[in-house]
Amino acid sequence: MKLYQGIGPNSYRVRIFMAEKGITLPMVNIDFFKGEHRAPDFLKLNSLGQIPVLELDDGTIITESVAICRYLEETHPEPPLFGTGAVSRAKVEMWNRRAELVIFATIGNVPLHSEEFFKDRLTQFPAFAETERQAVPKKWAWLDRELADGRPFLAGENFSIADITAGVCGWLGEAFGMEIPGTLENVKRWNERVRSRPSWNA
Amino acid sequence: MKLYQGIGPNSYRVRIFMAEKGITLPMVNIDFFKGEHRAPDFLKLNSLGQIPVLELDDGTIITESVAICRYLEETHPEPPLFGTGAVSRAKVEMWNRRAELVIFATIGNVPLHSEEFFKDRLTQFPAFAETERQAVPKKWAWLDRELADGRPFLAGENFSIADITAGVCGWLGEAFGMEIPGTLENVKRWNERVRSRPSWNA
Numbered sequence: 001m002k003l004y005q006g007i008g009p010n011s012y013r014v015r016i017f018m019a020e021k022g023i024t025l026p027m028v029n030i031d032f033f034k035g036e037h038r039a040p041d042f043l044k045l046n047s048l049g050q051i052p053v054l055e056l057d058d059g060t061i062i063t064e065s066v067a068i069c070r071y072l073e074e075t076h077p078e079p080p081l082f083g084t085g086a087v088s089r090a091k092v093e094m095w096n097r098r099a100e101l102v103i104f105a106t107i108g109n110v111p112l113h114s115e116e117f118f119k120d121r122l123t124q125f126p127a128f129a130e131t132e133r134q135a136v137p138k139k140w141a142w143l144d145r146e147l148a149d150g151r152p153f154l155a156g157e158n159f160s161i162a163d164i165t166a167g168v169c170g171w172l173g174e175a176f177g178m179e180i181p182g183t184l185e186n187v188k189r190w191n192e193r194v195r196s197r198p199s200w201n202a
Numbered sequence: 203m204k205l206y207q208g209i210g211p212n213s214y215r216v217r218i219f220m221a222e223k224g225i226t227l228p229m230v231n232i233d234f235f236k237g238e239h240r241a242p243d244f245l246k247l248n249s250l251g252q253i254p255v256l257e258l259d260d261g262t263i264i265t266e267s268v269a270i271c272r273y274l275e276e277t278h279p280e281p282p283l284f285g286t287g288a289v290s291r292a293k294v295e296m297w298n299r300r301a302e303l304v305i306f307a308t309i310g311n312v313p314l315h316s317e318e319f320f321k322d323r324l325t326q327f328p329a330f331a332e333t334e335r336q337a338v339p340k341k342w343a344w345l346d347r348e349l350a351d352g353r354p355f356l357a358g359e360n361f362s363i364a365d366i367t368a369g370v371c372g373w374l375g376e377a378f379g380m381e382i383p384g385t386l387e388n389v390k391r392w393n394e395r396v397r398s399r400p401s402w403n404a
Binding site for chain 2: 047048056060062063064066067068070071074075085086087089090091093094097098101102122123125127128131142145146
């Protein structure tokens with residue numbers, strides 16, 4: 001089994017997830033800047049030209065960071081990062097998706113529609129990037145209101161993949177000049193709690 | 203337990219999922235055109251003002267269509283629609299996400315950035331809607347190549363939530379003048395196979 005990965009938020013999500021579970025895997029670094037994600041051999045693994053990709057020993061390919069994490073959860077159940085029991089699993093799914101759809105997508109659109117690097121990947125609309133950039137603080141403010149009940153983690157009492165996703169949103173935003181607004185006390189406390197975990201060095 | 207739902211692809215996904223499992227639930231219709239998703243009482247259930255929302259008997263709220271489906275899978279395991287075993291579950295997750303991120307997001311951006319109805323929800327970029335509209339056939343063509351191995355369903359031998367998501371993409375595209383290109387034989391066969399299931403009347 002080996003993991004093809006590199007820079008960027010999605011590989012980072014998987015590395016943090018693995019660190020939380022104490023999983024180590026052989027890794028193959030895919031260098032975007034050298035175009036290795038567009039090499040024919042890599043496109044045979046993932047026709048979308050994206051990392052991360054998990055290759056199992058029998059050649060089975062799993063793409064999409066959350067699908068890779070799901071596989072690792074099934075094969076290494078402890079500590080559970082997708083919840084335990086029907087309500088908890090649904091809440092983790094709900095919060096992981098809210099983090100992705102509300103915050104990650106908004107932050108991600110900024111570099112996607114403004115950075116030189118993505119120019120050949122899509123038709124960029126810099127004005128769209130700008131409205132998304134302006135929307136980011138509102139998204140964090142929404143999360144701050146949601147965390148006003150004082151719970152320690154997004155999906156409740158336990159750290160989960162939803163905290164990894166949302167924490168990586170904070171990290172990604174900072175990389176492109178979009179800090180979490182300092183006035184949002186609940187998000188600030190949650191962000192410090194999550195991102196001080198040793199797994200964040202992964 | 204009751205389901206707040208209405209028109210739109212995400213409520214439809216949950217209704218199809220329930221029909222596949224033979225689940226019936228009391229439903230509360232939320233009428234977008236009357237602004238019921240913005241009513242204070244509804245915003246207490248889902249601060250994002252989105253449907254569907256599942257309310258459990260103890261008042262627990264689950265939002266996000268896939269999280270609702272995950273809850274129903276846990277409480278009604280048969281027939282399994284999220285896969286069985288580590289590899290199968292990862293493949294279903296992978297294909298559900300590919301359907302969402304590659305096809306659903308592209309189709310969804312078209313009405314979101316061009317329809318009058320969404321004007322107060324975001325800053326619209328009609329030129330972005332147009333590039334997304336033009337990209338849709340390429341996304342289906344990608345899926346057609348992926349299905350060239352002749353497997354009956356997206357994640358393999360068994361029907362899953364990934365087929366519901368991608369099938370609803372076909373339905374949504376048609377609603378906004380983006381038919382699946384008739385030349386894509388593999389997608390065409392898959393689409394007919396999936397959308398002829400009785401659950402599609404849900």
